[in-house]
Amino acid sequence: AQSVTQPDIHITVSEGASLELRCNYSYGATPYLFWYVQSPGQGLQLLLKYFSGDTLVQGIKGFEAEFKRSQSSFNLRKPSVHWSDAAEYFCAVGLNSGGYQKVTFGTGTKLQVIP
Amino acid sequence: EAQVTQNPRYLITVTGKKLTVTCSQNMNHEYMSWYRQDPGLGLRQIYYSMNVEVTDKGDVPEGYKVSRKEKRNFPLILESPSPNQTSLYFCASRPAQGREKLFFGSGTQLSVL
Numbered sequence: 001a002q003s004v005t006q007p008d009i010h011i012t013v014s015e016g017a018s019l020e021l022r023c024n025y026s027y028g029a030t031p032y033l034f035w036y037v038q039s040p041g042q043g044l045q046l047l048l049k050y051f052s053g054d055t056l057v058q059g060i061k062g063f064e065a066e067f068k069r070s071q072s073s074f075n076l077r078k079p080s081v082h083w084s085d086a087a088e089y090f091c092a093v094g095l096n097s098g099g100y101q102k103v104t105f106g107t108g109t110k111l112q113v114i115p
Numbered sequence: 116e117a118q119v120t121q122n123p124r125y126l127i128t129v130t131g132k133k134l135t136v137t138c139s140q141n142m143n144h145e146y147m148s149w150y151r152q153d154p155g156l157g158l159r160q161i162y163y164s165m166n167v168e169v170t171d172k173g174d175v176p177e178g179y180k181v182s183r184k185e186k187r188n189f190p191l192i193l194e195s196p197s198p199n200q201t202s203l204y205f206c207a208s209r210p211a212q213g214r215e216k217l218f219f220g221s222g223t224q225l226s227v228l
Contacts, residue, residue: 107156
């Protein structure tokens with residue numbers, strides 16, 4: 001069965017510091033890969049997605065992610081974190097399942113930004 | 116404005132009292148889905164629908180029902196709620212193509228006493 005692992009439950013970074021959130025998936029083929037962000041009291045919003053082509057994808061709010069097939073990873077990065085980036089981040093994997101694309105979410109990483 | 120609308124936003128109920136959480140989208144999306152979010156567990160899929168009158172179980176369907184009589188609406192029904200169904204619920208929709216992003220509602224915080 002497909003699975004998505006986000007090993008970090010909480011991460012704290014200083015404002016202006018760089019950020020990397022880890023995501024690993026378990027599947028034999030290349031899935032569709034997504035990063036979503038959830039601000040407090042809100043639904044989830046797509047940051048970026050990958051399904052083919054250039055393995056470095058750019059998203060909204062200055063985020064990027066790199067797909068590494070050899071490591072089954074899709075880590076999210078940002079060079080300089082802003083206080084408004086404090087939120088919970090979810091990696092998600094889309095795979096064919098019974099004729100449709102099933103999306104499986106990771107358990108999330110909560111980001112705290114300190115001044 | 117393209118959106119997924121869930122109601123109510125907050126709901127407190129008692130064990131065994133039937134309830135319905137409504138979900139409506141205005142984007143003519145074929146695919147709709149319900150998720151529950153619990154601390155440390157991320158989002159888990161309850162039910163999904165590929166189109167009108169086509170629904171199927173997700174990963175945690177026990178205790179829930181859904182229907183898809185119209186393309187825009189996908190209500191979640193709890194016939195006899197129990198305390199373990201206390202959770203944050205999200206409805207989401209997208210076009211049929213799996214590579215498309217999910218549009219999420221703002222969530223429904225349900226407490227079952």
